[in-house]
Amino acid sequence: MSAIGREIHSSAVDEVGQKVAGAAVERDGRANPADDAINILIVDDEPKNFMVLASILDSPDYRLVSAGSADEALLALIAHQFALLILDVRMPAMSGFELAQIIKERKKTARVPIIFLTAYYGEDQHILDAYGAGAVDYLHKPVSPAILRSKVAVFAELYRKTREAQLNAQALLAEVHERRRADERLRELNETLEHRVISRTAELLASRAQLKHAADLARLTYLSLDYRNNRMEVADNFAGIMGFALPSKLEGPNAIAEGSSLLLARISENDRSRFVAAAETSGGEEFRKIEYRVVGNDGRERWIESEWHVEMGPGSQPDRAFVANLDITERR
Numbered sequence: 001m002s003a004i005g006r007e008i009h010s011s012a013v014d015e016v017g018q019k020v021a022g023a024a025v026e027r028d029g030r031a032n033p034a035d036d037a038i039n040i041l042i043v044d045d046e047p048k049n050f051m052v053l054a055s056i057l058d059s060p061d062y063r064l065v066s067a068g069s070a071d072e073a074l075l076a077l078i079a080h081q082f083a084l085l086i087l088d089v090r091m092p093a094m095s096g097f098e099l100a101q102i103i104k105e106r107k108k109t110a111r112v113p114i115i116f117l118t119a120y121y122g123e124d125q126h127i128l129d130a131y132g133a134g135a136v137d138y139l140h141k142p143v144s145p146a147i148l149r150s151k152v153a154v155f156a157e158l159y160r161k162t163r164e165a166q167l168n169a170q171a172l173l174a175e176v177h178e179r180r181r182a183d184e185r186l187r188e189l190n191e192t193l194e195h196r197v198i199s200r201t202a203e204l205l206a207s208r209a210q211l212k213h214a215a216d217l218a219r220l221t222y223l224s225l226d227y228r229n230n231r232m233e234v235a236d237n238f239a240g241i242m243g244f245a246l247p248s249k250l251e252g253p254n255a256i257a258e259g260s261s262l263l264l265a266r267i268s269e270n271d272r273s274r275f276v277a278a279a280e281t282s283g284g285e286e287f288r289k290i291e292y293r294v295v296g297n298d299g300r301e302r303w304i305e306s307e308w309h310v311e312m313g314p315g316s317q318p319d320r321a322f323v324a325n326l327d328i329t330e331r332r
Contacts, residue, residue, distance in 0.1 A: 040156075053148075073103075089116050119142075139285075220240040242325065266294045306326075307323070309321065
């Protein structure tokens with residue numbers, strides 16, 4: 001058959017293949033083969049030859065499909081994927097060599113291995129023609145059952161390994177795609193979270209600035225005492241309202257005693273004993289309020305109203321204290 005004839009023949013088969021693919025005859029008698037069975041196409045115009053090969057290759061691992069002509073073979077190749085083709089050389093209308101050339105010219109079937117069987121062609125040139133047509137092996141009839149089974153098993157295992165590798169590659173690609181989607185989603189969430197943190201931080205800073213501004217206008221400041229962790233902290237506006245500065249944070253075993261000593265040194269001598277008595281008053285959780293004078297760095301006295309909120313811990317010992325100081329000099 002000429003190259004043009006093969007092209008026309010192949011195109012015609014491709015065009016009608018999906019409509020008549022069911023015409024490929026499956027003569028192995030198994031209507032529901034196992035999902036992992038390997039498809040093997042046997043092309044021979046003699047049904048008895050198929051029966052012989054089917055008896056040799058009878059195995060649940062194989063799904064044997066027969067085609068009695070080149071047309072049936074091409075239709076079967078459109079309808080199914082095959083691990084191996086066992087092809088008779090001498091057939092009417094189109095020889096096995098010509099059919100093999102058409103099969104190798106089609107992208108979908110170009111890699112399907114072909115084993116030629118023949119009872120007529122034994123010359124070296126015929127063997128060379130077979131390999132030139134794309135055969136992987138060339139066997140003479142009557143074929144040895146052991147040799148045929150061994151060769152078919154090799155190609156079946158190769159097909160399984162190839163299919164397994166393809167499935168693993170597809171699964172890997174799917175996993176990579178899913179991870180990329182997850183990474184993209186995580187990046188989007190991180191960006192959203194970052195924007196929310198920035199926005200919330202800006203809101204908190206603005207709110208803190210407003211509170212500080214309100215406290216400055218009200219002439220209000222504070223200090224906190226953490227007896228449990230030996231820590232004392234004062235507000236940023238402490239010095240501006242009290243007229244003198246204390247360390248913004250003191251920590252350590254003597255932190256509260258040191259801070260209290262610094263504060264006491266600034267209290268007017270006339271109010272110092274009264275301040276100490278009020279600070280040492282016990283009686284559980286309570287509010288304590290006292291008014292006293294402090295002397296600022298400028299030598300001027302300021303009247304301060306202190307309100308203490310004390311939290312008592314085990315053994316009736318103070319745990320924490322929050323002290324709000326209000327400058328009431330103008331009121332006094």
